[in-house]
Amino acid sequence: MITVLIADDQPVVRQGFELFLAGHPDIEVVGHASSGRHAVQQVSALRPDVVLMDIRMPDGDGLTATREILAQFEAVRVIVVTTFDLDEYVFAALDSGASGFLLKDADPDELADAVVTVADGGAVLSPRLTPRLMTEFARRGRPSRTTPVAPQHDLSLREMEVVRLLAEGLGNNEIARSLQVEQSTVKTHIGNICRKLEVNTRVHVVIWAYRNGIAT
Numbered sequence: 218m219i220t221v222l223i224a225d226d227q228p229v230v231r232q233g234f235e236l237f238l239a240g241h242p243d244i245e246v247v248g249h250a251s252s253g254r255h256a257v258q259q260v261s262a263l264r265p266d267v268v269l270m271d272i273r274m275p276d277g278d279g280l281t282a283t284r285e286i287l288a289q290f291e292a293v294r295v296i297v298v299t300t301f302d303l304d305e306y307v308f309a310a311l312d313s314g315a316s317g318f319l320l321k322d323a324d325p326d327e328l329a330d331a332v333v334t335v336a337d338g339g340a341v342l343s344p345r346l347t348p349r350l351m352t353e354f355a356r357r358g359r360p361s362r363t364t365p366v367a368p369q370h371d372l373s374l375r376e377m378e379v380v381r382l383l384a385e386g387l388g389n390n391e392i393a394r395s396l397q398v399e400q401s402t403v404k405t406h407i408g409n410i411c412r413k414l415e416v417n418t419r420v421h422v423v424i425w426a427y428r429n430g431i432a433t
Contacts, residue, residue, distance in 0.1 A: 218243060218244070218245050219243055219244050219245070219266045219267060219332060219333065219336040220245050220246075220247045220263070220264075220265040220266045220267070221238060221244060221245065221246050221247065221265055221266065221267050221268070221269060221332060222246075222247060222248045222249070222250060222256070222259055222260060222263060222265040222267070222268045222269070223235060223246060223248075223249050223250070223268075223269045224249070224250040224251075224252075224253075224255070224256035224259070224268060224269065224270045224271055224274070224279065224282065225249075225250075225251070225269075225271040225274070225298075226251050226252060226271065226273075226274040226275055227271075228251075230271070230321065231249045231251075234246075234269055234298075234328065235249075237325035237328050237329065238325075238328065238329055238332065240325075240329075241329045241332075241333075243333065244329060244332055244333070247263050247265055248262075248263045248265065251274070251275075252274045252275050252276035252277055253274050253275075253276060253277025253278050253279055253281055253282035254276045254277040254282070255276070256268065256270065256274075256277075256279070256282045256286070257277070257282050257285050257286055257289075260286050260289075260290055260293055261289070261290075264290065264292075264293070265293065266292075266293070266294065266336050267293070267294045267295070267296060267332050267335055267336050268283075268286065268293060268294070268295045268296070269296050269298050269328075269332075270282065270283055270295050270296065270297050270298065270315070271297075271298060271299055272297060272299045272310070273299070279297060279299075280297075280309050280310060280313045283295045283297065283310070283313040283314060283315050284313045284314060287313075287314040287417070287418075294316045294335045294336060295313075295314070295315045295316060295317075296315065296316060296317040296318070296319060296331055296332070296335055296341065297310040297313075297315045297317065297318045297319070298318075298319045298320070298321055298323070298328075299318075299320065299321060300320065300321045300322075307342075311420050311421070311424065314417050314418050314420075315418075315420070316335045316339075316340050316341070316418065316419070316420060317331055317334075317335055317340055317341035317342060317420075318341075318342055318343060319331055319341065319342075319343050320343045323343065334388055337388035337389050337390055338388055338389035338403075338404065338407070338419065339386065339387065339388030339389070339419075340383075340386070340418075340419055340420045340423060370413060370414065371413050372410060372413055372414075375396075375406065376406055376409060376410050376413075377431070378396065379392060379396070379403065379406045379407060379410060380410060380422060380425075380426050380431055380432075381426070381431060381432060382395060382396075383407070383419055383422055383423055383426070384423050384426040384427065384431065384432030385432070389403045389404060389407075407419055407422070410422055
């Protein structure tokens with residue numbers, strides 16, 4: 218069972234998300250939070266697997282709360298869910314360590330699938346934002362003629378395989394099946410990749426892959 222905390226300052230949104238998720242047999246909403254500070258407190262008390270986090274909330278915004286939560290509770294995954302699709306919010310959410318970014322007009326199945334994907338170690342991004350975000354990654358990472366084509370890293374061939382599969386949006390289960398290894402092995406690879414690239418989350422690994430031409 219995947220446990221979920223819903224953090225939003227609007228009761229109707231919290232209740233709506235809970236209703237959306239109630240029909241999924243593998244998801245249980247264990248609590249609500251109405252502010253950023255409250256979200257941190259609830260995570261400490263309830264230790265959910267996934268947090269659905271709004272950005273604009275009183276008493277501590279969602280991005281600040283996300284950073285605090287991930288700094289204290291490494292096993293927790295955060296999906297930022299907001300009405301704002303501005304690039305600044307998307308990049309800020311990913312930079313804060315969130316495992317995904319969805320818009321509040323996502324349909325119930327999309328929301329539930331995102332929770333399952335993130336709980337499995339994957340990353341999610343609103344389909345409406347993906348092309349724009351990938352274009353921006355490519356623009357930022359496009360090398361000049363004087364820049365070496367090959368990015369500098371110390372990744373093994375197997376770790377590079379994992380990076381490419383992550384960039385395709387695969388979760389731990391799917392990567393394990395693709396490589397015919399155990400999930401624990403995949404998690405070890407991802408941990409080593411993050412350490413070598415000096416990043417905190419698999420989302421940042423995907424960003425690195427796009428910026429350096431590993432994924433297109």
